[in-house]
Amino acid sequence: MMLRYGIAALALAAMTGAIAFHQPATAGTESPKIAASAHVYDTYCAQCHGVQRNGKGVNTIGLSVQPRDHSDTVGMSSLPREQMIKAITDGGASVNKSALMPAWSAVLSKEQIEDMADYLTYVCKCNQGK
Amino acid sequence: MRGLAVKGPLLLAASTAVAVMALAVRPASVGAQAPGSELTSQCASCHALTKPADATLDRLWSRKGPDLWYAGDKFNRDWLVAWLQKPTVIRPGGVLWFKHAKPGEPRDTIDSAAVEKHPAVDAATAGRLADQLLSLKSDGLVPEGAFKPEAANAAMGKLGFSKLRGCVACHQDAPGTGGVSGPELYDAGQRLRPDYVIAYTRNPQQFDPHIWMPTLTLSDPDLQRITGYVTSLGKESK
Numbered sequence: 001m002m003l004r005y006g007i008a009a010l011a012l013a014a015m016t017g018a019i020a021f022h023q024p025a026t027a028g029t030e031s032p033k034i035a036a037s038a039h040v041y042d043t044y045c046a047q048c049h050g051v052q053r054n055g056k057g058v059n060t061i062g063l064s065v066q067p068r069d070h071s072d073t074v075g076m077s078s079l080p081r082e083q084m085i086k087a088i089t090d091g092g093a094s095v096n097k098s099a100l101m102p103a104w105s106a107v108l109s110k111e112q113i114e115d116m117a118d119y120l121t122y123v124c125k126c127n128q129g130k
Numbered sequence: 131m132r133g134l135a136v137k138g139p140l141l142l143a144a145s146t147a148v149a150v151m152a153l154a155v156r157p158a159s160v161g162a163q164a165p166g167s168e169l170t171s172q173c174a175s176c177h178a179l180t181k182p183a184d185a186t187l188d189r190l191w192s193r194k195g196p197d198l199w200y201a202g203d204k205f206n207r208d209w210l211v212a213w214l215q216k217p218t219v220i221r222p223g224g225v226l227w228f229k230h231a232k233p234g235e236p237r238d239t240i241d242s243a244a245v246e247k248h249p250a251v252d253a254a255t256a257g258r259l260a261d262q263l264l265s266l267k268s269d270g271l272v273p274e275g276a277f278k279p280e281a282a283n284a285a286m287g288k289l290g291f292s293k294l295r296g297c298v299a300c301h302q303d304a305p306g307t308g309g310v311s312g313p314e315l316y317d318a319g320q321r322l323r324p325d326y327v328i329a330y331t332r333n334p335q336q337f338d339p340h341i342w343m344p345t346l347t348l349s350d351p352d353l354q355r356i357t358g359y360v361t362s363l364g365k366e367s368k
Contacts, residue, residue: 042228043187044342046238047311048299051228056237058227059309062298091347100296106335106345 037119040112044104045070053123065098076124084117168255169262173198179266187340194246195225196313200268200337204326207260213321214256217248220321222302222310240310271336277324281351282358290356295346297356303363312343317364328357 030038042051048067050056055069069075083095088108092101104113121127169179176195224230224245231238251259291297301315302308318327329336332353334343348356 039187043190043340044344046231047227047309047342050233051231051238052233056233056235058223058231058238058240059299059311060237062300062302062307062309063296064293099294100299102296102344102346104344106333107340107342 033115034119034122037112037115040108040116041119044107048101063100065100067101070120070123073124073126076120077126081117081121084120085113088113088116168258169198173259181269185339190338190340191226193225196221197338198263199266200271200326201263202265202267203272203329204322205260205263206320206323207264209317209321210260210263211253211256214251214259215253217250219245220313221245222314227311268337272323272326272329274325277328277357277361278354279324279358281354283355284359284362287355287357287359287362290352291359295348295352295356297346300343303360315360315363318360319363319365321364322361324357324361327360328353331356331360 041049041053046053046057048057048059048063049070050060050067053070055067055072057067060066068079087095087097087101089103089105089110091099091103093099094103108116173179173195176193177198178193179199181199182189182197221227222242222245223240227240230241230244232241288303291301291303297303297315298308300309300312302310304316305314308314331346331348333345334341335345
């Protein structure tokens with residue numbers, strides 16, 4: 001039992017740690033939609049795109065093409081919303097990018113993917129001029 | 131604080147599941163030695179032994195161990211018996227890699243020291259547990275004979291695994307080679323049944339609708355080759 005609680009406490013500490021670390025990307029006045037997308041991102045995207053959304057996920061050790069840095073305002077600004085949605089839905093190959101970016105249509109709904117495109121625009125601060 | 135908020139209902143759900151299990155697995159004839167009773171009492175706190183009724187994303191975030199409700203379609207008995215006595219790390223990032231991930235340069239890392247260690251049991255218990263685990267079936271998710279050994283081409287499969295299809299992004303096919311958000315596969319030849327490997331790779335969401343392995347677009351020949359490669363891993367060392 002002691003061991004179990006120890007592990008739980010550790011896990012919780014690790015989790016809060018991780019959340020605290022990428023506050024910059026998600027802090028501030030979060031709408032429920034943004035918060036929900038952030039959670040989806042943590043589950044599916046951060047493994048490659050990084051817990052800080054900077055393209056440096058734990059899995060990049062096994063990747064020959066590096067994932068997009070979603071925190072890069074300049075780089076992400078040149079990515080049209082339609083292309084983001086296509087890449088997330090049908091994978092990198094569908095937009096002539098690396099097939100190492102998988103298709104997520106079997107896991108995420110159309111609505112979740114559209115919300116994710118909004119979330120990515122929020123993360124890269126791409127709409128600040130507007 | 132999401133984790134905390136869901137804990138109460140989850141515990142409740144878990145104990146209900148245990149209760150349901152206990153009722154469900156007791157065959158009318160042999161009450162006292164109901165198969166699965168040992169599993170239920172010792173393992174159900176961390177592992178789902180029946181298909182979860184609420185397969186939500188929150189469940190994936192709060193579960194303490196991988197699902198075992200399809201263990202009978204998944205594991206080789208020899209591996210189970212050996213592993214239960216001497217567990218090794220299968221998921222380098224723990225049950226949910228995110229909980230152990232730390233941001234860093236040049237990339238995020240896993241805090242390996244915090245990854246859960248598995249309880250071990252003695253040989254006799256391991257044998258009994260293995261038999262109980264092998265009685266847990268998925269009810270048709272793993273068609274018998276889907277993998278055709280004669281069509282497998284491990285060399286082509288390796289190419290698919292490491293380059294073309296990007297499995298190596300999330301899975302290690304040798305210790306230290308590959309991503310860490312999924313289970314290592316370098317001993318998959320000992321651990322996993324080929325028909326399970328092909329069924330899981332074809333459609334991971336059949337096993338859990340929210341798991342973070344995507345459904346990759348793979349043709350049947352692709353699947354056969356990759357499965358041939360995956361199930362050849364770790365064979366030589368046994």
